[in-house]
Amino acid sequence: MNAEEVKPKRFYYILHPRPVVVIITRCANGKINAMSASWITPVSEDHPTIAVAIDRTSFTHECLEYSGEATINIPSFIHADLVYKIGTSSGREIDKIERFRITLIGSKKISTPRWSEAVGWLEVKVDRYIDIGEVRLYVFNVVESYMRKDVAGEWGWDTRKASILHHGVGRAFYTVGRVLLAG
Numbered sequence: 661m662n663a664e665e666v667k668p669k670r671f672y673y674i675l676h677p678r679p680v681v682v683i684i685t686r687c688a689n690g691k692i693n694a695m696s697a698s699w700i701t702p703v704s705e706d707h708p709t710i711a712v713a714i715d716r717t718s719f720t721h722e723c724l725e726y727s728g729e730a731t732i733n734i735p736s737f738i739h740a741d742l743v744y745k746i747g748t749s750s751g752r753e754i755d756k757i758e759r760f761r762i763t764l765i766g767s768k769k770i771s772t773p774r775w776s777e778a779v780g781w782l783e784v785k786v787d788r789y790i791d792i793g794e795v796r797l798y799v800f801n802v803v804e805s806y807m808r809k810d811v812a813g814e815w816g817w818d819t820r821k822a823s824i825l826h827h828g829v830g831r832a833f834y835t836v837g838r839v840l841l842a843g
């Protein structure tokens with residue numbers, strides 16, 4: 661078959677949809693902020709770490725520089741509108757926690773709270789970073805990690821109960837489909 665090549669508008673479209681998370685940070689003057697991020701990946705199992713690319717012009721970047729820690733909160737498909745809103749507004753202009761009624765709950769090992777409606781969450785501390793282009797690629801140590809018991813099973817998320825939200829591009833979001841067990 662002679663398939664024609666399609667050149668996407670941007671290279672990264674090829675790597676989407678990607679799981680999207682809500683990053684909650686503690687900022688100067690006691691302010692708490694939330695932003696959406698889909699450029700996130702696990703890095704090492706031996707030394708539990710993840711990496712997230714954060715735009716250096718974002719308020720979240722400023723807050724991470726201030727506190728050096730964050731909670732990574734996993735939304736479900738019902739949260740698509742909220743995830744879009746907190747990913748298209750800045751904590752520099754508005755208080756997103758109040759405006760979008762994000763309910764917070766204390767974390768176990770860090771002093772940054774987490775989002776009570778998330779189906780899973782990680783408590784993380786900045787380990788190191790690399791500046792590339794417009795972003796700071798943060799490597800975080802994972803100090804705590806949880807999945808809600810009612811939506812997790814032997815193979816991780818039970819997708820019949822928790823369809824983890826993925827981001828396509830722009831306003832497009834995806835849910836997870838069927839689980840296939842290989843072998």
Ligand SMILES: Cc1cc2nc3c(=O)[nH]c(=O)nc-3n(C[C@H](O)[C@H](O)[C@H](O)COP(=O)(O)O)c2cc1C
Binds near residue numbers: 698752
């Ligand atoms: C679904 C989605 C995913 C996003 N992923 C990222 C990301 O991985 N890194 C990033 O720097 N910005 C990402 N953004 C954009 C930020 O969320 C956006 O710039 C936000 O306004 C920053 O908020 P803040 O200034 O309060 O930190 C994403 C936005 C959306 C809607």
